[in-house]
Amino acid sequence: MARRRTLAAAAALLAATALAAGCGQAGESEAAGKKKDLTIGVSTLGQSFPFPAAITKGIKAEAARLGDKVIEVDAQGQAEKQSSDVQDLIGQQPDGVLLLPVDSGVATGMADDLKRANIPTVAVASQVGDPKTRKLTDVYPGLVALATQDExxxxxxxxxxxxxxxxxxxxxxxxxxxxxxxxxxxxxxxxxxxxxxxxxxxxxxxxxxxxxxxxxxxxxxxxxxxxxxxxxxxxxxxxxxxxxxxxxxxxxxxxxxxxxxxxxxxxxxxxxxxxxxxxxxYKPEDLGKRAVQVLHEQLTGAKKHDAEFVTYDTPSITKANVGDCLPQW
CATH class of the missing domain: 3.40.50.2300 (Response regulator)
Structure with missing residues (x-):
């Protein structure tokens, strides 16, 4: 009789342990599956310029599709203001930054500051670094990627x-x-x-x-x-x-x-x-969308990028094939 009570107690304990473990696994699985809300900082060279404005339009559209929040600052075509804008973004600690440089040379300091702040950064539409000494495809160290046209x-x-x-x-x-x-x-x-x-x-x-x-x-x-x-x-x-x-x-x-x-x-x-x-x-809206995708992949771990050159095809257009280019800006 005592032996049967002991076995019953052991079985009950085992079942309770298994149930607890099962509940724990379900909870962990639910937590792991929950998507972290991402915030992306965007430092644009100037929304008054049609081309970067179209890029930003693509950025916002893709970020909305992915569920990412966007914080935007506008340099208004001034490199000095952009440097200040980037410092403001660093203070807000976004998960990542998209940088559309006003001045490629000045942008190296911004990229360095973002790297020191451990904020993954994708340069968009323009190179970071002196074009006289750095090839377009030689992406500035520390950047996740450069997403641009092949100029x-x-x-x-x-x-x-x-x-x-x-x-x-x-x-x-x-x-x-x-x-x-x-x-x-x-x-x-x-x-x-x-x-x-x-x-x-x-x-x-x-x-x-x-x-x-x-x-x-x-x-x-x-x-x-x-x-x-x-x-x-x-x-x-x-x-x-x-x-x-x-x-x-x-x-x-x-x-x-x-x-x-x-x-x-x-x-x-x-x-x-x-x-x-x-x-x-050129297709600036498509470029903006691709830049967001690359940064989102990096932030979520879906795909790792390291100073990667990301581009797209830019066909030549004359009156003979003008229908092949649908303007995005």
Missing amino acids: YAAGRKAGELAVQAAPKGGPIAVVEGTAGFAETQQRFRDFLAPAKEKGVELNVVARQPGDWLPEKAQSACQNMLAAHPDVKLFYAESDDMGVGCAKAVKAAGSKAAVIGVGGSKLGIDGVKSGELYGTVC
Whole structure:
């Protein structure tokens, strides 16, 4: 009888232990399955500029889809303000940061500060580091990734368009972006390569900044045409500048072709109307979404990235295939 009571007690204890263990496992499984709410800081170079504004639109859309919260600060095109903005973000301790640099060189200090604060960071749309000494694909150490266009490839595709527009070569002029922007150098680096490979001599006789703005580009092209009325082609490093330059070309009665970069609505409309010979199609909203995906993967452990170069295809566009580029900005 005593033996039966002992066995019954042991069985009851075993069942209770198993039940407790089972409850514990269910609780742990439930906790493990619960998704942590993530906060992403976004330091944009300037929402008044159409391209970064479109990137931010893509960022917010993808963050909302993933359930991530976004804290946004706007540098308004000023590198000094962006440095201050990044310090503010560090103080708020977001889980990660997306950095759209105003000045690639100045951005190295911001990236270093974020790394010291143990905040994973993805640079977006522009390189961190001096473009004169660091290749675009050589991502700055400590960054999770650089998500951007392949500016070298885009410049080469613009150069291919230039050979099509001026197959016999001749004098050309370049409307540059703002000094300090990595893209100003990167979009020109391989621009002349297609012409050299085909034995076409494109002689750059003038270069002036248009600061990414149509009005300034129009003025720059007026000045360059006054000094070099025989220019056969203008290479504008953005569509906005290309459209401004096209106005100067038309006003001067010049037959010079104009090539842009970006695939903006303004640029695509210019290609359709014939103001621009062609452009290179960028997709800023898609880029913003991809940048969020990369950072989200890093933060959740779904996929690890370490100074990774993340890009997408940027096709060249003329009137013949203009329907292939649906403007996102």
